[in-house]
Structure formats: C-alpha cells, structure tokens
Amino acid sequence: MNQKTxxxxxxxxxxxxxxGTDTFCGRSPEAYANMVxxxxxxIAATLLNAALQxxxxQGDPISMTVNFAGPVTDGGYQVVASARRTNRSTQHWFIELSQQGVVAATATVLLAVRRDTWGDTEVSMPHVPPFExxxxxxxxxYLTWVxxxxxxxxxxxxxxxxxxxxTGDSLTRLWVKDLPRRPLDYLSLMAISDCFFPRxxxxxxxxxxVGTVSLTTYFHADRDSLARQGDRPLLAEAHAQRYSQGYFDHTGKLWGEDGELLATTHQMVYFKD
Amino acid sequence: MNQKTxxxxxxxxxxxxxxGTDTFCGRSPEAYANMVxxxxxxIAATLLNAALQxxxxQGDPISMTVNFAGPVTDGGYQVVASARRTNRSTQHWFIELSQQGVVAATATVLLAVRRDTWGDTEVSMPHVPPFExxxxxxxxxYLTWVxxxxxxxxxxxxxxxxxxxxTGDSLTRLWVKDLPRRPLDYLSLMAISDCFFPRxxxxxxxxxxVGTVSLTTYFHADRDSLARQGDRPLLAEAHAQRYSQGYFDHTGKLWGEDGELLATTHQMVYFKD
Structure with a gap:
C-alpha cells in the first residue's frame, strides 16, 4: 500500500x-466534484492550507475570505500565498489560485496567536434532536462532493x-461530519463552512x-476546542437574508456537539432564475 | 473659494x-480620526473608491472584505488596485494600502453587472421610533470621526x-446619516457598515x-435603491456572536428608511481586556 491510499x-x-517561494502546486480533487x-x-481549505504549511x-486562523472568480477545471493548479504583513501576534495573507495563468480564486487570511481573555457567547445553540x-x-x-x-x-x-x-424561509439546521471519520481541524472546519446547499x-x-462568489468564515475555535470536538458531528445552521438581482447572501453558524460556537460564516451567492 | 473647500x-x-497603472495616492483624513x-x-470606502474610479x-459592488493589517498613520499613502479577473458580468479586485512600503490594509472587492431576477427579503426591519x-x-x-x-x-x-x-447582550439599533447631508452611494454605504461602536x-x-481586523459587507442595494434612499437616515443594527481569546465577531444589517435591506455586514475585532 503506498502512502497516498x-x-x-x-x-x-x-x-x-x-x-518555490510562496508557490505551491495542487490538483482538482475528483472526489469533491461539484456542479462545475x-x-x-x-478549494477554500486548500487555499488556507497554503498559508498554514x-x-x-505564524499563528492560527482567525478569519478567511475566499472569492470564487471563475471555474476551477480538472487538472493541476498553482497556489501563490504571500504574507502581506506580519505583526507581533497577527499575520495577514493574500492567496491566489490560478490555472494556466488565469486566476480562479483569491483569498485573504488572518492568522493570530490567541491569548486568554474574558469570553462569552451571545447566541445559543438551538435545541435539536441528536445526530443518531x-x-x-x-x-x-446529490453531487459527488456530498x-x-x-x-x-x-x-x-x-x-x-x-x-x-x-415554505417562505430558507433556514436549515443539519448535523454534519466528515466521512470517513476525521478529527476536526482548521482545514475541515473551513471546508464545512461551505457545506450548506444554496439557500x-x-x-x-x-x-x-448558482455559485458562491464570496465566502467569509470567522474562527472562534482554538486548538483545545478542536480537540474537544474530535470527530463528532457539528450542528450547522444558515439562512438567507436577501435575494436581489441575481445575488443572495446567507449567514450561518457552526456549533460543536457540546454547544460551543466554533465558527460563524457568511456568503454571497450568484443565481440565475 | 477653491474646489476643495x-x-x-x-x-x-x-x-x-x-x-500610474493600478496605483493611486491618498492622504489620511484628519476629519475622520479614530483612536489610532x-x-x-x-479607509474601506477609500479602497473601494480605487476600484470604482x-x-x-466593470459593474457595481456586490461584496467587499477589508483586512486591517496595521495602523494607518498621518500623512500620505499609496493604494494599488488590481483587477485579478474580469468575466462577462463580474470582476474580482485585490487592493492594498501601504505607507513607506509597509502594507496597512488589504481588500478584495467583487463588482458585477446586476440584472432583474426573482427577489425576496427573509429578515424584517425592526419596529423602532422614527429618527426625528x-x-x-x-x-x-466621542472620537473625531463620529x-x-x-x-x-x-x-x-x-x-x-x-x-x-x-445588560448581557450587545444588540444595538441606531439611526445614522452623514453629516452634513450627503446622498447615499456605494462609498458611503461601505463606510457606514463600519459605524458600530465595538460590541x-x-x-x-x-x-x-480594540481594532477591527476584518470587515465584510454584502451590497443588496442597486443604484435605484441608493437613489430612493437619498440623504435619509439608515437604520443600522448589529450584535456580537462570540467573544473568545482576544477576538469577537459581529453581524449587522443596514436598512433604508423605507425598510429595504441595503447591506449586510460582518466583522472580526481584536480586543485586549
């Protein structure tokens, strides 16, 4: 058995x-094929991976915004990740994915070294039936990636x-976890933040x-939160706010099974009716 | 009286x-001075202005994310705005502000040509007393910019x-408009999306x-919406979701006086307690 399998x-x-300096190569994963x-x-997780590796x-993810500028096609791609500014405890990245010299996605990422402070959560995990x-x-x-x-x-x-x-509204609440089981990390949390069917x-x-044009995720989980969550299911919820002239937004939350708010996420989506 | 006054x-x-190509010069506006x-x-509106001018x-704003990477100091700055990809109806920008070669802010902007589609708003403007x-x-x-x-x-x-x-929560609802009066445009809508006191x-x-580290705004207003709004007050609302280890997020909405959802906005903020 080789390492890849x-x-x-x-x-x-x-x-x-x-x-090379700031430059990485990757390949469109067939196992995660979507409509186009x-x-x-x-793709968002792959771009985040460029900064993290x-x-x-310096530090762990605090926020990420990915803009999907055009289709990513089959085959290889190049990712360029550039630390635009590094401070004592924060680091700002610009990351770009291209194929044959044509940009298909751009991203900005903020990493930071976290430290203990007062904390609180002002929103509550909804009461829902258990995953099992x-x-x-x-x-x-559904499509392959599902x-x-x-x-x-x-x-x-x-x-x-x-x-x-x-039904007059688009609120979805669902349990989700990787299949096969995989302990949650920043990369899979970023990937799951895009898991909602289009509102x-x-x-x-x-x-x-439809196509997401911009996706922003804020990370509230630290490494201890991720370790506590392990490979248990997350509760994901999202609802649209406004649909207008070919675009709608949604706002969402990702909860750990124990009720911790691990991430909040927002996106703007193109649609053609 | 010269034109500037x-x-x-x-x-x-x-x-x-x-x-020069993609390059603009500007200057820290004393009239909008903040803590630092x-x-x-x-600053967000200025970066958006680089793409718009x-x-x-091609097109009007759909989404913008600004990352504040370090303090913008007094004096001049350089803004570089680069269209990373232009499609038939969408255009993706990367924009960077620097002073003496040091990056202080980065932004991504999506512009698009809008077209008529089905539309709806799934959230409601709260019932509040009128501005007057x-x-x-x-x-x-308060600080100068206010x-x-x-x-x-x-x-x-x-x-x-x-x-x-x-009081146990951070929900704020407020009316806001430019002073002196100024008809709303995409630039002022972007600026107002950051108007909330830190949650x-x-x-x-x-x-x-405190300091906002990343700000994302989704534009639902088209030119007709902006014209209808004119120089009337907007109703702005925002609340924090989670405060944890030096960072908190908030999610907000900007309503036209007539109840139209003009923009939705989110940010991640650093704090030191």
Missing amino acids: ALHAFDQAVALESV GPYGGI HDER SIDRLDIGR KNYDFRVVQGHFDPGGAIED IFVRKQQRMP | ALHAFDQAVALESV GPYGGI HDER SIDRLDIGR KNYDFRVVQGHFDPGGAIED IFVRKQQRMP
Whole structure:
C-alpha cells in the first residue's frame, strides 16, 4: 500500500506541494466534484492550507475570505500565498489560485496567536434532536462532493425530488461530519463552512445555476476546542437574508456537539432564475 | 473659494489621485480620526473608491472584505488596485494600502453587472421610533470621526460616562446619516457598515484597546435603491456572536428608511481586556 491510499480523501484533496517561494502546486480533487469544478469548501481549505504549511506561518486562523472568480477545471493548479504583513501576534495573507495563468480564486487570511481573555457567547445553540436519531441524507441524489460528508438534516431540507413546497424561509439546521471519520481541524472546519446547499434551492425547492462568489468564515475555535470536538458531528445552521438581482447572501453558524460556537460564516451567492 | 473647500468632507477623505497603472495616492483624513489612525470605514470606502474610479472598472459592488493589517498613520499613502479577473458580468479586485512600503490594509472587492431576477427579503426591519423622535448623540464625548455622522441610538447604547450596566447582550439599533447631508452611494454605504461602536464597549460599558481586523459587507442595494434612499437616515443594527481569546465577531444589517435591506455586514475585532 503506498502512502497516498492511506491518506483520508480530505487530506489528499487539500494537499499542496511547495515548488518555490510562496508557490505551491495542487490538483482538482475528483472526489469533491461539484456542479462545475470542485466543491468550493475544499478549494477554500486548500487555499488556507497554503498559508498554514508556509514556512513563514505564524499563528492560527482567525478569519478567511475566499472569492470564487471563475471555474476551477480538472487538472493541476498553482497556489501563490504571500504574507502581506506580519505583526507581533497577527499575520495577514493574500492567496491566489490560478490555472494556466488565469486566476480562479483569491483569498485573504488572518492568522493570530490567541491569548486568554474574558469570553462569552451571545447566541445559543438551538435545541435539536441528536445526530443518531436522524436518518442520513440519501447521497445518491446529490453531487459527488456530498459523499464525503454524513449529513443529517434537522430542518430546512432541500429535496431535489420536489416533495417539499416553498415554505417562505430558507433556514436549515443539519448535523454534519466528515466521512470517513476525521478529527476536526482548521482545514475541515473551513471546508464545512461551505457545506450548506444554496439557500435558494431550499427556499424554492428547485435547482438552478448558482455559485458562491464570496465566502467569509470567522474562527472562534482554538486548538483545545478542536480537540474537544474530535470527530463528532457539528450542528450547522444558515439562512438567507436577501435575494436581489441575481445575488443572495446567507449567514450561518457552526456549533460543536457540546454547544460551543466554533465558527460563524457568511456568503454571497450568484443565481440565475 | 477653491474646489476643495466645496467638496463634502467624506469626498475629500476618500479622494485618490491616479499616479500610474493600478496605483493611486491618498492622504489620511484628519476629519475622520479614530483612536489610532483614521476611522476604518473611511479607509474601506477609500479602497473601494480605487476600484470604482479605475479605468478597468466593470459593474457595481456586490461584496467587499477589508483586512486591517496595521495602523494607518498621518500623512500620505499609496493604494494599488488590481483587477485579478474580469468575466462577462463580474470582476474580482485585490487592493492594498501601504505607507513607506509597509502594507496597512488589504481588500478584495467583487463588482458585477446586476440584472432583474426573482427577489425576496427573509429578515424584517425592526419596529423602532422614527429618527426625528430620538435625540442626536452628544458627539462631544466621542472620537473625531463620529462628528461626521448624525447618530440616534434606539437601543444598545454605549455610554462612555459609565451610566449603563452590563445588560448581557450587545444588540444595538441606531439611526445614522452623514453629516452634513450627503446622498447615499456605494462609498458611503461601505463606510457606514463600519459605524458600530465595538460590541464589547456596549456589552461591558467600558472602553478598552480594540481594532477591527476584518470587515465584510454584502451590497443588496442597486443604484435605484441608493437613489430612493437619498440623504435619509439608515437604520443600522448589529450584535456580537462570540467573544473568545482576544477576538469577537459581529453581524449587522443596514436598512433604508423605507425598510429595504441595503447591506449586510460582518466583522472580526481584536480586543485586549
């Protein structure tokens, strides 16, 4: 057995090879194929990985914004990650993914060394049935990337079979974890922050051409939070705020199974109706 | 009277002079001074202005993320704005502000040409007393930049005099408009999206060292929305989600006086307690 087959599909997907100053090579992961190109969450995690495996890395993720500028096609890509400013405890990155010299995604990342302070959470994890009590999503009817997750939809399902009517809002709550099991880290948390079906699918209960154009995730989890969470399921929730002239936003939260708010996330999505 | 004195303070503050390919020069606006350097919202608007006045500009703002990498000091700065990818209807920018070769802020901006689609808003403007019925914020007790806005706090005040106790949450609702009057445009909407006092000031009712590290705004308003809003007050609301180890996030909404959701906005803020 070679080393590659021993790696989790997620780790294979986000792998980058250093090929020069600030420059890495990677390859579109077939296991995470989406409508066009790979699942956006896996591209986001790959870009974050460029900063985290860079020699100059200092600190852990605080925030990341990824802009999806065009389709990522099959085959290889180049990722350039540049630390634009390093302070005593913070570091700001600009990262860009390109194929044949054409930019397909850009990202900014803030890393920081965290320290103890007063803390509090002003929002509450909703009361929902436990992960084990809910049937697993029947992945056969969804795109390839969905096979890498165990989804248990609590509320706000999208049924591509058309069995649900427009309910007037797009709030979804679901349990999600990597499949096969994998302990949560910053990379998988970033990837999962894009795991929501497009809110307009839930709202209208129909597929249409869509694409996330900008995704921002704020990391509240530190390394201890990640270790406590391990490979247990996360509770993910999101709802749209406004749909207007070809774009809608959503705002979401990712909770650890024990009720800790691990990340908050927002995105703007293109749609064509 | 020369032309400069005829310009609104806001337009003076965000002004940039083109000095070469992708490169502009500007100057820290004293009228918008904050604790350290200028008000973040005016820096954000200035960076957006670089894309909007660039020869290659195509479309109107859909989303913007600004990362504040270090203090902007008095004096001049350089802004470099580069269109990383231009598609048929979308355009992705990377923008960087530096002083003496040191990066102080980075930003990504998505512009797009909007077109008519189905639309809806899934959140509702809260019922609040009208702007005229609320006393204007006594700006004498706040920092310089506050003088450029007419703030009317509906709920969730920060009183630097210590007259309010910790209320257990940080939700603020306030009316805000430029002072003197100025019709709303994308630049002023971007600036106002940073107008909230740090949530931890509201929560703890005390000042402490803080600084926004990353700010994202999604624009739902098109040109017609901006024209309808004109120079009327906006209703702005925001609340923190989690404070942890030196950072907290907030999520906010900016409503037109007529109840239209003009923008949604999020930020991650450093604090030292």
